Amino acid sequence: MAPAEGSIRDMLAANIKRARTDRGISLSELSRLSKIGKATLSQLESGTGNPTIETVFSLSRALELPISELLDQRTAETFTVVRxxxxxxxxxxxxxxxxxxxxxxxxxxxxxxxxxxxxxxxxxxxxxxxxxxxxxxxxxxxxxxxxxxxxxxxxxxxxxxxxxxxxxxxxxxxxxxxxxxxxxxxxxxxxxxxx
Structure with missing residues (x-):
């Protein structure tokens, strides 16, 4: 399998915005739910922040999403090698x-x-x-x-x-x-x- 396109930062930015928009919640509300500062969330959503495990787990908990839905959208293949x-x-x-x-x-x-x-x-x-x-x-x-x-x-x-x-x-x-x-x-x- 080829490496996923984009970085964790890019995938997280797109997936946070998608999940937040799908749920119809504001950045302020996500900040309250995740206990992550609004400015930090804004940076993450724009792809300029530096995500940590703690941040991703907090977002997973707040959005009630599997971590992989925030980090990647890989498709299943019959033979997969990850280097x-x-x-x-x-x-x-x-x-x-x-x-x-x-x-x-x-x-x-x-x-x-x-x-x-x-x-x-x-x-x-x-x-x-x-x-x-x-x-x-x-x-x-x-x-x-x-x-x-x-x-x-x-x-x-x-x-x-x-x-x-x-x-x-x-x-x-x-x-x-x-x-x-x-x-x-x-x-x-x-x-x-x-x-």
């Missing part, structure tokens, strides 16, 4: 994510990411739509979900409702893992239309 060098990294406080694949079926939407948690770093999320699945490939990862914490090593798996606040912490060296987000078809989304 690491061809995928733009989306960075946050402690994590670097590379979106690898979006898979749609009649019943669900799946998003696959290469996730790297930097050594000694912690990445927090207030939550977003979907069910989150993580498989650790290398390193030791501390995963906090609500009031629970679990320590994972290579080959270990955790799954949870991603709308719950959660965190990832690399406790022994950097951590490399596969992040898999699952969304049910017709998952309820907030209705932004006036009542």
């Amino acid at each position: 690491a060098a061809d995928v733009e990294v989306l960075s946050g406080e402690g994590v670097d994510l590379r979106p690898l694949r979006r898979i749609e079926t009649d019943d669900a939407l799946f998003e696959i990411y290469d996730q790297q948690v930097r050594e000694g770093s912690r990445q927090e999320s207030l939550g977003h739509v979907g069910v989150e699945h993580t498989v650790v490939q290398d390193g030791v990862l501390l995963v906090g979900v609500g009031d629970e914490e679990v320590r994972l090593g290579p080959g270990d798996y955790v799954g949870f409702d991603a709308s719950t606040p959660h965190s990832y912490t690399a406790v022994e060296g950097p951590v490399r893992s596969v992040l898999f987000l699952q969304h049910r078809a017709g998952e309820p989304r907030r209705d932004f239309s006036p009542h």
Whole structure:
């Protein structure tokens, strides 16, 4: 598969504007829902801002959209190869994510990411739509979900409702893992239309 056209910044700009317009909400309302400053949102929507993981997750939560609907609109192919060098990294406080694949079926939407948690770093999320699945490939990862914490090593798996606040912490060296987000078809989304 050829790399996606445009940068994450360009795709995010177009997709934020489309999602906001489709819902009939103002930039001010999106700012309130996402807890992202209006000026920052304006920059992101114009393609001049620098998106972070935290920003994308906040927008996903506020718009109740899968992250991939904000970052890409790839179409399914029968044979797909994604080269690491061809995928733009989306960075946050402690994590670097590379979106690898979006898979749609009649019943669900799946998003696959290469996730790297930097050594000694912690990445927090207030939550977003979907069910989150993580498989650790290398390193030791501390995963906090609500009031629970679990320590994972290579080959270990955790799954949870991603709308719950959660965190990832690399406790022994950097951590490399596969992040898999699952969304049910017709998952309820907030209705932004006036009542």
